[in-house]
Amino acid sequence: MDRGEVEAVIFDWAGTTVDYGCFAPVQAFVETFRIRGIDITTEEAREPMGLAKLEHIRIILGMNRIHNLWNAAFGKEPDEKDVHALYRDFEGMLFKVLKNHAKPVPGAVELVSRLRRQGIKIGSTTGYTREMIDLVAAEAKKWGYKPDSIVTSAEVPSGRPAPWMCLQTAMNLQVYPLSKMVKVGDTVSDIEEGIFAGMWTVGVLKGSSEIGLSEQEIKEMDPYRLQARMKRAENRFLNAGADFVIDEIGDLWDIIDRINHRLVERKDFFIG
Template sequence: MERAETKKISAVIFDWAGTTVDYGCMAPLEAFIQSFRKEGIHVTDEEVRGPMGMKKKDHIRALLELESVRLQWTEKFGKLPEESDVDQLYASFEPMLMAVLPNYTEVIPGAIELVDSLRLKGMKIGSTTGYTLDMMKVVTAEAEKQGYKPDYWIASDEVPAGRPAPYMCYRNALELQVFPMDTCVKIGDTVSDIQEGINAGAWSVGVICGGSEFGLTERQTQELGEEELRTRMAAVRSRFERAGAHFTVDAIAELETVIEEINQRLARGEHPQACGVLRSEA
């Protein structure tokens, strides 16, 4: 009798902004702030980053559910926000984001080298995003010029529901022809990324530096004092762990070490649905 082949990771599904491009996930931030400001509503950076990674209309809906926003909206308009207000906010948000997107597509350091190494080890490269198809046409074209091109990508408006729903991950599995889902790793920089991976039955990994939860540009990160850097990273790590991330890494380049550990766990018959938080870089 032939021995069954040992199960191992066959695909990695990356997020885009804040994970592989746009260090700090800066492109959507100002567009959200400005679109709400246009209506006379103030939202903070922290509030905007809370739902980051979601489909952009869903992101606006989430912001409109915030108590601070609902209070401002009621005071200004005499009523709570409605779905028509979501449409109006999105109508101003989308052109704002499209205008700045080309300036926020620089590939995050270490991403291309990581992807090249994973491919050499036989892994396929997929991706999901909170961006729409039109937005992704801009991002993917600019990223490809720099040498980053996943084997497959899909936008949030090409599936019935965006994150935290698992549909984009399922489409990746279908198009990349990988199965079962516990041979896939989903990595991203937001809580919705973590939830997407978990809901898909994949191993879910959170990346701290460069991400939206961390919320700083590369230069700002480099200028942090050691103690403040550790404190900020610990706060993000804690949020990822509460969201159920199986692993958390400080930087994207550390993913290969995590995959080695996952392969060991798969060889022992473990699977992500039965695992809680396993390891975090400290």
């Protein structure tokens, strides 16, 4: 592979390479609040998706509607003790369902195999803890998906949107400059993570938390409604600064080719 081409791709996990629609954490967040008598919507549960889970809970508690419901139910402001209590319940619920949400999304295994044949290394970052992602990774491996590196938000100074997981992945894979790396994800925080790391960024629509639909729901949805939903998600990615947005994970192959052309043009410009 020419030194002017992409050398590594960093993927998110749930909603990007596994767990089509990113349902495992959503279900766990909704149930965690429900047992306390507070009904949060799936949209509210998804809003901070991609962040470390403790921060995710803090943001949910800070939403006006939920904040008011909490005050009405408990007669006080939510504090850090509440955050950690919610997290403990969330963690327990998530562990119960993770194995059922570790199947790679359609096209992911084939894409990774194709990238590897081109000499491209495969990294991954996640808002899951090490214990969570080890469970998911073990199941995903049975289906044929195994990245070269996994970095969690607990193993760096802070999670998304900070760049540290991406930078640690670059060190693990021994790839530089970072302009030869591509960050791929299904949330705005994935895009911000890649931007702050100085990498190319790609947002994925189908299977993403941004779309929030299962494979069956996508197949059955009216095409015009689906297109409108995808367009809204695409705009969120682009407004966040994404370099590219793709319909589904398998489309990344063509994007890699486009990035390679840009890298070669950039190299030729500086040489010239």
